[in-house]
Amino acid sequence: MxxxxxxxxxxxxxxxxxxxxxxxxxxxxxxxxxxxxxxxxxxxxxxxxxxxxxxxxxxxxxxxxxNMPFEREMDFKVGNGFFKKLWVTAPSSTVSSDGLGPLYNARACQRCHIKDGRGHPPEGAGDEGVSMFLRLSIPAEQSDLTEETLAYLGAAPEPTYGLQLQDKSIPGIAPEGQMQITYSEVPVTLGDGSVVTLRAPEYDVVDLQSGALHPDVQLSPRIAPQMIGLGLLEAIPAADILAHADPDDADGDGISGRPNMVWNHEFDREMLGRFGLKAGSATIREQSAMAFHADIGLSTSMFPEGYGECTASQTACRAAPDGNTPEQQNLEVSDQVLNLVTFYSRNLAVxxxxxxxxxxxxxxxxxxxxxxxxxxxxxxxxxxxxxxxxxxxxxxxxxxxxxxxxxxxxxxxxxxxxxxxxxxxxxxxxxxxxxxxxxxxxxxxxxxxxxxxxxxxxxxxxxxxxxxxxxxxxxxxxxxxxxxxxxxxxx
Missing domain, CATH: 1.10.760 (Cytochrome Bc1 Complex; Chain D, domain 2)
Known part of the structure; x- marks a missing residue:
């Protein structure tokens, strides 16, 4: 590379x-x-x-x-309002707030990033686990998608359920399934003889509604990360990040950090990945659009499908009413709203x-x-x-x-x-x-x-x-x- x-x-x-x-x-x-x-x-x-x-x-x-100029504070506050907004099922009398799902993980950005902070795994039977989800994929060589199509995706989607398990849905559509976590204990002895017991998780999906998962499905649990300082991370020069890269461990220190090159849907090109737990997105704006798409089931100019992440085999999901309306650029989240949410996310202070x-x-x-x-x-x-x-x-x-x-x-x-x-x-x-x-x-x-x-x-x-x-x-x-x-x- x-x-x-x-x-x-x-x-x-x-x-x-x-x-x-x-x-x-x-x-x-x-x-x-x-x-x-x-x-x-x-x-x-x-x-x-x-x-x-x-x-x-x-x-x-x-x-x-x-250090935000006074004239931009209103944009920040309005963006915060959209970040907290609870989206509803389409059609509704409030066309600027409908289009939820049909499959989703949360009804608002704030539901996962509570107080703009870090999510957590479910704590007991009564916890919905709304700030945690499972990413899905299969080995690329087992996918029916063409090599050209896979080049525009971060991973090969699970054929029936896509790239993310949605555990919630609108009325009339069943959620895809539920994440199940079991923990086992891993004792670690410290240098002074004391013992710390770690918990090792194993993940499964139960209550599947559209058939079994691919036998070689890859499950990746993800906690919602904290939101602070994102705009500053985006503004670090790419050259300064790459200066720390040592993919072949040329200096022999055992550390071989390397950049992630990802496809950006806004600029239609490869860019340096910065955001997400595996640096799978290059910009805050695209990361926000991806969250609207997969987490809430809302369309944007980057992901214009009103049915969200429903796959071709989920026909009832794709046929459900959506919120793509002329008043919103035939989208559920207009560019104006996406830009305000991006500005808010970019400017959460450390x-x-x-x-x-x-x-x-x-x-x-x-x-x-x-x-x-x-x-x-x-x-x-x-x-x-x-x-x-x-x-x-x-x-x-x-x-x-x-x-x-x-x-x-x-x-x-x-x-x-x-x-x-x-x-x-x-x-x-x-x-x-x-x-x-x-x-x-x-x-x-x-x-x-x-x-x-x-x-x-x-x-x-x-x-x-x-x-x-x-x-x-x-x-x-x-x-x-x-x-x-x-x-x-x-x-």
Missing amino acids: TFASATWAEPHLNVVPRTAAEAARIAAATAPTTDFTKPEQFETHPSGAATKFDIRTRDAFSFASA PARRNLDDPEVLRGKELFYDAGCTSCHTPKFVTDRLNDQAEQSFQLIWPYTDMLLHDMGPGLADNRPEWQANGQEWRTPPLWGIGMTQTVSGHTYFLHDGRARNLLEAILWHGGEAEAARETVRLMTAADRGALIKFLESL
């Missing part, structure tokens, strides 16, 4: 090229620190001037970029760091570096200078991600490919805001499927390229582990 700049162009961004002087300043600002006796300059501002201060409530992830000058936090930061965690969780970037996005333009940010795919070992594998990502690879998740998860979301479930019940469990699940870092943490003293966790909780 080549990393030519033309291949990784960003046509959705209006970028002002960097000067040589700016590049030198950026290299100095983003260089890894070697001084852990005090916080670094600007470390209080994880998202630069967009950082939101003095918010430690459940609404901490729901504020606009702090809250300020907390306790970063605490000696134990500083010690934990040093341990984080010494363990090699920054090999994937890259602390700092400077975003592109953008002509028409003041909030994201030229900001020093601290997301703690390299935005690349890494092999996390068989323990975390879903064994399902997505574009260039294989069944053991995941995009490095940003860590900013992770210490606010309990406050915002009311839980501390982590990883792609929420199997980890706290930060230590999440670390102990790391394998593959992260195995050496995991073992360093596993063998730490209790005091050092506590300092490391306290650092993560300060992010």
Whole structure:
């Protein structure tokens, strides 16, 4: 794979090229620190001037970029309204709100991204699991689709049920099935002799309504990720992300992060994947359109089918009334609405760091570096200078991600490919805001499927390229582990 700049162009961004002087300043600002006796300059501002201060409530992830011009605040608020909107079945008297389904996972974006935070797996029989779903696919060589068609898809759809299991539906149409999770215990002995018990999930689908799944179906559980800082991640120069890529591990450090190249439906071209748990989408706008399409069953200009993700074999689903009306560009979600939701999603602020000058936090930061965690969780970037996005333009940010795919070992594998990502690879998740998860979301479930019940469990699940870092943490003293966790909780 080549990393030519033309291949990784960003046509959705209006970028002002960097000067040589700016590049030198950026290299100095983003260089890894070697001084852990005090916080670094600007470390209080994880998202630069967009950082939101003095918010430690459940609404901490729901504020606009702090540097947003006043005249754009109304767009943010209206976009928030559409993000929270409960969609209804078509036809209805409110044509701007109908078109739900026929198959869906949630009636609103906010139902999955509760308080713009992290989803969780079902907690008992009464929990619908609305913030978690299953992706579906089959091995590409077993698909009846042509090679040309598969080139435009992230994976080969399951023939009957498509690329996602929808566990809810409108009246008269049966939901596709229900996700079932069973856990087994995995004890892990720490260096001091204490034992942590992890829970290993297994997934199945029950109550299938359209026949059996393909015998080689690939199931991938997905928790709704937190929404903060997305616009800043989108504004990281592709060249800076690719500079961290080492697909063949040329430097021999055991870390071989690589980019995901994906097909973008808006620009009809391959682009650098940034969003989703496997970096399967290139832009916030496309990611939003994909969520409307698969999660809620709503059409957009990128995915104009009024029947959502119903497959050709689901004839009753495809024949159900939809909300595509002339008033909405013959769509259920007009470009105006999609643009407002995109603007809202782009501008959810990252809250300020907390306790970063605490000696134990500083010690934990040093341990984080010494363990090699920054090999994937890259602390700092400077975003592109953008002509028409003041909030994201030229900001020093601290997301703690390299935005690349890494092999996390068989323990975390879903064994399902997505574009260039294989069944053991995941995009490095940003860590900013992770210490606010309990406050915002009311839980501390982590990883792609929420199997980890706290930060230590999440670390102990790391394998593959992260195995050496995991073992360093596993063998730490209790005091050092506590300092490391306290650092993560300060992010």
